[in-house]
Amino acid sequence: MNKQKLTIVGLALMGAMVGNATFDTVMAQEGSKTEQMAPKELKALQKKVKNNFDSVGYHMELIKAMGIENPELFNLYEGWMKEKPTNANIPFALGTALEREYSPKAKTYLLKAIDINPNLKEAYAALWSDASRWGEEEKGRSYLKKITEIDPEDASYAFYYASSFKNVDPAKNKALSLAVADKFNSSERGAQALYWLAHQTQDLQEKEAIYVRLKKDFSPAKFNWSGSGMSAYNDLLLKQQRYAEAGALGTELFEMTKQENWQQNAETALKFAACKQAMDNKDWDKALAILDGVKVSRYSSAFKIIPVSKAEVLHLSGQTDKAFGTLMEFYTKSPSPAVKESLVTYGNVLGKDKAAVQAAISSSLKANAKVATPFNLKNYAGSSNSLSDFKDKVTFITYWYPGCGPCRGEFPHFENVVRKFSKDRLAYIGINIVSSQNDYVLPFLKSTGYSFMPLEDVKGRDKGNLDNRGAAPMNFLIDKQGNLIFENFRTDADNEDELELMINEVNLL
Template sequence: MKRLIKIALICSLAIPTLSIAQGKKTETVADKATLSTLAKAVEAAPDSLSAHDAYIKAAGVTNPAVVAQYDKWMKKFPKSAIVPYALAKAYLNHESPKAKPYLLKVVAIDPNFTEAWGGLWTDAQRWGDFKGGDEYLKKATESDPQNASYAFYYSSGFRDKDPKTYHDLTMGVAKRFPESDRGAQALYWYATRSKDVADKMKYYELLRNSYSPAKFNWSASGMTSYFDLLLVEDSKKALELAQDMAKIEKQEKEWTNLKLQAQRVNDAKALMKEKKSAEVLALLAQVKLPRYYSFNKEILVLKAEAYALAGNTNAAYDSLIFAFAKQPGVKLKSVINGYGVKLGKNEGQVNTDILKYINSNAQAATAFTLKNYLTPGQTSLSDYKGKVVLLTYWFPGCGPCRGEFPHFENVVRKFKGKDFSYVGINIVSDQNEYVVPFMKGSGYSFTPLEDIEGRQKGNLDNRGAAPANFIIDKEGRVVFSNFRTDGDNEDELELMINLMLDRKG
């Protein structure tokens, strides 16, 4: 039975960069007369999902009376897969651990209920049961081979396990679904997550040529990422891309601005060749790009080059140290070392200068004492004195968190046996039931703590969102924050931790 029932599937491949934790809400239960009318509508059409949705919304998904009512309906309509699915769907959307039993009831009644298999996959991610989730996802794709969404999700699951299969399945999704934005999404992520720059450019071009940016949102998004890459690799080609994209009516405003920025970058590079440092600096000061653009770091390097061109190597060196202290980068560190050599400094002296600036801005981290899920009692920040700490805020239903965890693990395993700890604070207590199974199933190495609603977090404030990441030094001071880790910048996290571990005194 193939159904195209829309539900909120949380996947690390198809989610925003942050998840906002839903605070506890006091549900307003409708009056008895209204509930009676809505219940009668369900009984008159038990396979109407909209009727179920209306009832659950009015009764409240956390209302125990809803469970009792659905127990009755499941007995009254034993052949209806929609009855248990309606409640399961509500629990899934609520990110509740209660969803799984009802989803299993659905597939027992109807083994071809695609969205129920998909729901089991989503739920499995929250339990940390990734292997089981893969099996559920496979069943979802088998139950409806023409479902572009599940074809995309399934192909993406091979990204870290089998690169060749990931490539072949991704290209298959793009070929099989030329009219679906999921096909564009598959190519977008393949290009974005490619390690090799030439591959990135190749697949962004394939995305552009296969899925018109004027028609497909994921292709339009891909062109933004491609533009950012081209600013680094071939700024003239970046300008050409911006000129083409600006011709698309719904993209005109954004890309007219990006076209201007690309022109400024190209003009600045031309002026650099003419050794007109003052003009270069004036022009680069006008370049305004979205803060998430990787090229923003390149602008810093170009500015430093202009300072050096004017004979002010100290200004070049100092400006990059200032930038590095806020957002470390491996390439940035290499460039700083180069200017250090020109100033007669070795790498150790450069590190001392960097740490001096970081120390001058470090602040004592706001103390906390929170419940530890894995051991009796509580854990305090003071317990980690003498250790460098990677602190992340998360919750089991947070797709971006689950997407970031593997990259954290790739880095933190390198510090086993060192004075380093990895801590994760769960910000959604309603999902406590997920936490211990998630830790055991995933094998992730962080120490899970439970946050306290309304706690004063000071300079460790996640502002209700996850993930939010901090590096705390051995003295208990916040030294780095507001960073994310993915497949392209694991080395930056490693660099931050190493700097703090290697620091003397």
């Protein structure tokens, strides 16, 4: 297959590769615009394709010129497929163009292509990407397996195949991921396999061992996924209060990569170490001053360490009331079981029992609540639903669309949580923001068994404080009275307990 074809197919698969990211927000894809072409030029382009059916580049040029939704395009290609029934590139080109546009029509033509040529690797790749939008995980896995058989040296699809077992067979996922790291030890995919394996591993010793191997076998100066893994390793060390090791890691990585964020990480770790030393010396003012000087991203584990540490310093210095208030302010925006446990502890010191602490939490959440912007959207059963339909229930809303890889990555973790609540207590809503992918929605739900009620968004509507800003996933929790309580949170294997906690908190309002 020529290089031109491989380049175009590579572009077509960019959307498929997003499906392996788990903690990103992505903008919804819009259909490409058709460029108007004079009839004479269009005829010449059609002739060029007919004389070069194996050139996918020419096919793509023609399809773009005619328009992917143009009935004449499909008539033309149906005619060519009858004329050349043994040429797999004709249905493959049309199927690939449709897949790039996230069109449900893609599958028909891609299946025709592999029926003609069972070893057409790029068609299986496009079918895998398409299968994920239908929720057909087993089919997608079979397409990936076929690619690894056709081309065992393709590091990307060896990684994707290993990753496909993450939610169905963790042991196989682990074995295949380690095999990818072993075989492709000079590829970014080898580093990526170790990164995700560490991310998914719950045993902290095993997780750390994977990070250590990642740094050793894949230099963070060379491999981006190794650099990301070292950021996660740094977070792990901070959570365990191993500040000296975190500082040493930051210094080593700064010297290795010359990236300023590692110098900042080292400085942050040293500040935490200095804070701990000040606390040991009972120098409370110095400890608080150090913590006030720590500035980190809200996505860093240190973001949650700071308020907990401040509260501890305040409590030890005899200011338990301020400790309680500091944690309450943080908990209202970013709840976690650990922070709530500390709230209960400090509350007890102040003479508050568990019920009184819970009452204080509920009061704080209500004080920060805002009436959620109402909506009325079409469902996929021929009618519509408004926010008021879910009154007297906690309402969990996620914005998504079938082609959104991070959305699909989050759904299994949502299910692990929402299935703990009865449907008379919790309404789980998924708002599809890409109407052109509507045909995927119900098959996706049927294939996956996910339990959310699908609604179709309306482009340009006033979303008020439920605005996803054109991106997905974006998540919101609304109380039984229709007030927005929590927003802009994400859920993965490490924090399912936080989503469960948030739902329980909202249910008590």
